[in-house]
Amino acid sequence: MRHLLLFFICLFVSTLAFAQSPICGTTASTLPDMDWKKYEAFKKERLNNPLKSPEYTFPVQIHVIRNDKGQTDIDVNSILDELIFSNSYFTGHGIEFVHCGDVRYIDNSEYQRFGSQTDGQEVSYCSVSDALNIFVTNTVFAGNVQVCGYAHFPWFDTKMVVIADKCNSDGYLFAHELGHALGLFHTHETFFGEELVNGSNCEASGDFICDTPADPLLGWNNVDPFCVYTGDDRDAQGATYEPVPAFIMSYARSSCRRRFSPEQGIRMQFMIEEYYADYLCENIIARTPNSDALITIFPNPATEFVRVHNRECAEFEIKLYDTTGRTVLSQQNDTYIDLERVQNGIYYLHLQDLRSDWSYAQSILVQK
Numbered sequence: 001m002r003h004l005l006l007f008f009i010c011l012f013v014s015t016l017a018f019a020q021s022p023i024c025g026t027t028a029s030t031l032p033d034m035d036w037k038k039y040e041a042f043k044k045e046r047l048n049n050p051l052k053s054p055e056y057t058f059p060v061q062i063h064v065i066r067n068d069k070g071q072t073d074i075d076v077n078s079i080l081d082e083l084i085f086s087n088s089y090f091t092g093h094g095i096e097f098v099h100c101g102d103v104r105y106i107d108n109s110e111y112q113r114f115g116s117q118t119d120g121q122e123v124s125y126c127s128v129s130d131a132l133n134i135f136v137t138n139t140v141f142a143g144n145v146q147v148c149g150y151a152h153f154p155w156f157d158t159k160m161v162v163i164a165d166k167c168n169s170d171g172y173l174f175a176h177e178l179g180h181a182l183g184l185f186h187t188h189e190t191f192f193g194e195e196l197v198n199g200s201n202c203e204a205s206g207d208f209i210c211d212t213p214a215d216p217l218l219g220w221n222n223v224d225p226f227c228v229y230t231g232d233d234r235d236a237q238g239a240t241y242e243p244v245p246a247f248i249m250s251y252a253r254s255s256c257r258r259r260f261s262p263e264q265g266i267r268m269q270f271m272i273e274e275y276y277a278d279y280l281c282e283n284i285i286a287r288t289p290n291s292d293a294l295i296t297i298f299p300n301p302a303t304e305f306v307r308v309h310n311r312e313c314a315e316f317e318i319k320l321y322d323t324t325g326r327t328v329l330s331q332q333n334d335t336y337i338d339l340e341r342v343q344n345g346i347y348y349l350h351l352q353d354l355r356s357d358w359s360y361a362q363s364i365l366v367q368k
């Protein structure tokens with residue numbers, strides 16, 4: 001009996017905690033700088049001829065954040081299962097996510113409590129450039145508020161998704177954050193103006209999608225366990241809301257959120273073509289031909305830049321020496337080395353791991 005009572009107390013407390021905390025830390029602040037006329041033509045064509053099978057294979061790279069000793073209670077296989085499961089929400093819209101290579105690890109206890117304020121800069125040195133980087137960690141914060149994850153929109157400079165491991169279930173959290181990463185706003189978004197129930201302003205307010213009805217902000221308080229909206233909110237014109245709790249981009253109970261609308265699917269397809277056209281699994285695999293290789297430096301010879309592909313995500317200092325031993329350039333953790341101010345010639349690129357004695361050197365030819 002005591003156990004049963006304890007179970008219900010735990011259930012109540014956890015339900016309350018979940019009900020009170022927003023599930024997602026993604027906030028809308030800017031609209032994409034895209035050709036909306038081109039989008040309208042694309043949408044019209046796709047509504048007439050919907051994709052029947054996945055035409056967009058979208059590469060992702062999962063990074064698991066562990067403590068300094070390389071320990072974690074995150075189950076990597078279940079993370080990969082979640083990603084595969086989340087595909088079931090996208091394949092009907094012509095999109096399939098693929099994990100190209102191995103899961104990568106970042107061993108740093110500080111980042112197990114991941115904050116969105118730093119905009120992911122702290123782990124950017126681990127990012128790959130040809131896939132969407134998904135960081136999975138123990139807890140995620142948006143400011144001081146604990147959230148289940150967040151994503152950067154595709155028109156941001158750094159594209160990424162962060163997932164809190166403990167929130168994950170049935171792939172819907174991955175699907176929700178990947179939806180943001182492919183350009184979708186929340187169905188209850190008001191940053192650009194409130195959408196009216198009659199849909200008359202749907203193209204320029206709310207989530208900028210017209211087949212997702214105006215949403216007054218769904219949650220545990222106004223959607224019942226049968227996924228029926230029970231609220232009585234009214235819009236600015238006094239009309240009663242008729243939202244759809246089944247949409248993944250809403251905040252309805254997680255057990256209700258199971259689909260994207262046709263127009264949301266088309267918006268994501270368009271975003272892939274506009275912002276992710278150069279993403280390719282082949283590039284990532286090609287850069288690590290030797291599975292033992294920790295570091296790949298390319299291109300060599302180089303003209304404008306050199307990239308360091310850091311397979312184990314070591315934190316290191318990078319120095320570039322000329323043939324006389326003079327230091328030409330020095331930086332930490334930034335995998336992009338700008339050669340704009342470097343003259344033609346042979347140089348030695350030296351990497352020093354900041355957390356061990358490990359170092360690596362390679363000659364590179366700068367030939368502009």
Ligand SMILES: [Zn+2]
Binds near residue numbers: 024025026186
């Ligand atoms: Zn969200």
